[in-house]
Amino acid sequence: MTHAPAVLPDDPDILREMIVSLQTEVARLSASARAYEALVQSLKIRIARLQKQKFGASSEKIDREIEQLELLLEDVKIAIAAADPSPDIREHDDSDGVVSSPRWRGKPKVSDTTPRERIVLDPGEACPACGGPLRLVGEDVTEILDFIAAKLKVVETARLKKSCRHCETMVQPEAPSRPVPRGMAGPGLLAHILVSKFDDHIPLYRQNEIFSRQGVDIPRSTLIDWCGQAVAVLRPLTDLIRQDVVKADLLHADDTPIQVLDPRLRQAGKPRGVKEGRIWTYLRDPRPWGGSDPPAVAYWFSPDRKGINPQTHLAQFRGILQADAYAGFRDLYKPDATGTVHVREAACWAHLRRAFHDVWKGSDSTIVREALEQIGELYDIERQLTGSPAPYRLAVRQEKSRPRVTAFHAWCETQLARIPGKGELAKAIRYALNRWAAFTLFLEDGRVAIDNNPAERAIRPVCVGRKNYLFAGSDAGGDNIADAMTLIESAKLSGINPHDYLADVLARINEHKINRLHELLPWNWQPLNTPHRQVA
Numbered sequence: 001m002t003h004a005p006a007v008l009p010d011d012p013d014i015l016r017e018m019i020v021s022l023q024t025e026v027a028r029l030s031a032s033a034r035a036y037e038a039l040v041q042s043l044k045i046r047i048a049r050l051q052k053q054k055f056g057a058s059s060e061k062i063d064r065e066i067e068q069l070e071l072l073l074e075d076v077k078i079a080i081a082a083a084d085p086s087p088d089i090r091e092h093d094d095s096d097g098v099v100s101s102p103r104w105r106g107k108p109k110v111s112d113t114t115p116r117e118r119i120v121l122d123p124g125e126a127c128p129a130c131g132g133p134l135r136l137v138g139e140d141v142t143e144i145l146d147f148i149a150a151k152l153k154v155v156e157t158a159r160l161k162k163s164c165r166h167c168e169t170m171v172q173p174e175a176p177s178r179p180v181p182r183g184m185a186g187p188g189l190l191a192h193i194l195v196s197k198f199d200d201h202i203p204l205y206r207q208n209e210i211f212s213r214q215g216v217d218i219p220r221s222t223l224i225d226w227c228g229q230a231v232a233v234l235r236p237l238t239d240l241i242r243q244d245v246v247k248a249d250l251l252h253a254d255d256t257p258i259q260v261l262d263p264r265l266r267q268a269g270k271p272r273g274v275k276e277g278r279i280w281t282y283l284r285d286p287r288p289w290g291g292s293d294p295p296a297v298a299y300w301f302s303p304d305r306k307g308i309n310p311q312t313h314l315a316q317f318r319g320i321l322q323a324d325a326y327a328g329f330r331d332l333y334k335p336d337a338t339g340t341v342h343v344r345e346a347a348c349w350a351h352l353r354r355a356f357h358d359v360w361k362g363s364d365s366t367i368v369r370e371a372l373e374q375i376g377e378l379y380d381i382e383r384q385l386t387g388s389p390a391p392y393r394l395a396v397r398q399e400k401s402r403p404r405v406t407a408f409h410a411w412c413e414t415q416l417a418r419i420p421g422k423g424e425l426a427k428a429i430r431y432a433l434n435r436w437a438a439f440t441l442f443l444e445d446g447r448v449a450i451d452n453n454p455a456e457r458a459i460r461p462v463c464v465g466r467k468n469y470l471f472a473g474s475d476a477g478g479d480n481i482a483d484a485m486t487l488i489e490s491a492k493l494s495g496i497n498p499h500d501y502l503a504d505v506l507a508r509i510n511e512h513k514i515n516r517l518h519e520l521l522p523w524n525w526q527p528l529n530t531p532h533r534q535v536a
Contacts (some may be wrong), residue, residue, distance in 0.1 A: 108145055152216050155186060179506040180229040190230040191502035193223060198484040199461070199498055201468040231480045233509060234502070237520055238483045241490055244521070245298040248284040249319030250447055252455035253310065253329070255280045256462050259471035260303065260478055274471060277478050278305050279485075280313060283458045285493070289390040289447045294523030295493040297458050299485045301478035307331060314343070320445065322346040322452050325435065347438035349375060350451035355428040367415060368425060374408045382450045394446030402443050409436065461485060487522075494522040501525060 009015060125134055161172045179187045196202040202210075204223040211218050245251070260277040280302065285295040302309040307328025314321070314332060321343050323329050332343040353375045360368040381400050385393045412429045419426055432439060442448040462485065472478040491498040504527050505520050518524060 110145065150192075150214075152189070152211065152214050177510045179233060179510065180226060183226060183229065185226045185230075187506035188503045190226060190506050191499050193227055194230055194484055194502055195488065195499045197227060198465065198481065199488050199492075201461075201465045203468055228476075228480060230506060231483050233506065234487060235483055236514075236517060237505065237509065238486050240517060240521060241296055241486050242298040242300075245282055245284050245296050246314060246317045248293065248317075250284070250286070251314075251317065251319065251321055252283040252285070252449070252452055252458070253281065253314075253321055253323040254452065254455035254459045255305065255310075255326070256459050257305075258301075258462065258466050258478060258481070260475060261471055261473050275303070276305075277301060277303050277472065277475065278309070279459070279462045279478070279482060280310060281455055281459045281462075282313065283455050285454055286447070288386050288449060288454075289393055290387065291390075291447065296490045296523065297486065297493060299462075299482035299489075301472075301475070301482040303475050303478070318342045320344045320346050320441065320448060322348065322449060323455070324348055324351055324452060325431070344441065345435070345438040346441045346448050347435050348452035349378065349439065350453055350456075352428070352432050352439065355431055356425075359424045359428060362424075365425070367419075371408075371411070371428075374404065374411065377404055378450060390446030392446070394444075397443050397446070405440060405443060409433075458489065461489065491522040494525075496522060496525065500527065504528060 008018075123134065126132070127134055157176065159173050159175060161170060163170050179185065179190055185193075193204075193207060196207055197204060204227065205220050207223060208218060208220050255278045257276045258279050259274050261273060262275045263273055265273045265275060278301070280300045281297060282300075283295075283297045284293060285297075286293050287295055298313075300309070300313050305328070307326075307330070310326075310328050311331055317332075321329065321332065323345075325347070329345070333341070333345045335341045353372065356368050356371045356375070359365065360372060378401055381396065381404075385396060388396075412433055416426060416429045416433070419429075442450050462481070465481070472481060487502065488498040491501045501522060505525070508528070509517075509520060512520060519526075
């Protein structure tokens with residue numbers, strides 16, 4: 001917006017022209033603001049509708065559309081801010097996601113551990129008007145959140161050599177251990193590389209560009225070596241997390257595809273030379289029912305989706321497994337030679353609701369809508385139980401959910417006898433009836449969730465990551481992805497900064513006693529009070 005000059009002319013005609021010009025510009029900006037606001041509200045409504053429909057998506061199409069709309073909404077808001085950068089707009093807390101005006105800003109939330117710098121502006125000791133002494137009556141404090149760019153530094157460790165004047169014995173301190181043998185990277189740099197690649201999803205060639213802007217050219221081949229060697233150093237800890245996770249008696253499981261380079265396919269005549277591997281996730285999270293075990297997640301990579309993979313991962317698991325209807329899990333639910341069932345299946349009502357929703361989306365059937373409404377009532381009950389103790393959850397489910405589940409079962413049997421047996425609706429109903437014991441297990445155990453959404457959230461970082469690095473370079477690369485994510489995501493579940501955690505562990509693990517390695521697990525980890533030892 002054009003600002004009026006500090007000194008206005010005396011000519012009335014010029015003043016009138018200025019007023020007319022300003023009125024025209026104000027009208028134009030007002031119209032633009034109204035158009036922007038209408039577009040913002042339209043995008044918000046559309047995003048909200050897609051998020052409500054998200055349970056019905058059998059693919060990632062809706063996720064991608066939501067992401068695209070959110071990017072568009074972000075660009076529109078930036079355009080609004082650029083058109084009217086006025087500083088006097090009130091700030092507010094938008095943590096609930098409700099914003100009444102598109103120009104209201106959310107106030108940053110700064111943790112108590114964030115460093116602070118205090119600058120005091122003192123008017124002096126004498127009054128500028130009369131020269132009398134000044135006394136302090138108060139102060140006005142304003143805060144500015146600033147950013148200090150990350151910096152690389154070279155740490156030189158000099159080991160002095162000294163000789164005894166009497167016996168000529170040579171004395172020199174031992175060289176401190178390095179996170180990576182003979183490597184130049186310190187623990188903080190290695191942690192930054194791992195977190196940037198596997199949590200922020202920044203490929204190594206982009207990290208090379210970032211380091212170059214800071215005056216350090218680290219070849220991509222060197223970054224690759226450091227990344228792989230750091231993962232290898234941390235692998236004993238990764239194995240411990242996996243062993244601990246499968247000892248739980250309740251797990252969520254899911255898997256997702258990942259592209260893997262395979263030169264043998266190119267040699268066989270396939271132009272792409274890419275195969276489809278899998279990343280498997282197994283999540284232990286007792287927080288929804290107030291359990292005492294720490295939350296943790298274990299990832300595994302496999303070059304295919306054969307059932308032997310989850311059966312191997314969960315060979316020692318005993319308890320309840322909540323997963324989708326993947327056939328590879330079925331052998332886990334079978335009794336052993338003595339007739340003992342070691343793994344019980346808990347089904348996912350979100351998958352069932354998704355099946356009905358796909359039918360409703362294509363037909364707009366009132367029958368299917370009735371099924372969705374019945375399942376929706378169960379979810380209304382579950383929303384009130386999150387974080388409650390397992391006995392309370394079980395009691396409420398017995399009182400409120402069980403009658404609705406029983407009525408839904410009767411409804412399914414009645415409708416199945418009336419509709420065509422080969423239709424999609426019949427398939428959805430049979431999907432429920434054939435696995436009814438698994439769908440009703442949440443009514444028998446207050447710890448069991450109504451769906452497998454926790455596992456789907458745990459697998460989402462893999463989905464985000466593969467959009468950036470596109471594929472793993474080999475099966476070993478897939479293993480590295482699973483290893484790194486096991487550490488990073490488990491650290492995040494424990495509420496700790498993954499960079500701080502990895503930097504501290506990388507500095508200590510080579511000298512840490514192997515029989516006390518459990519002390520470095522994310523939920524047991526305590527940072528050293530003293531600074532990390534500097535590498536030579």
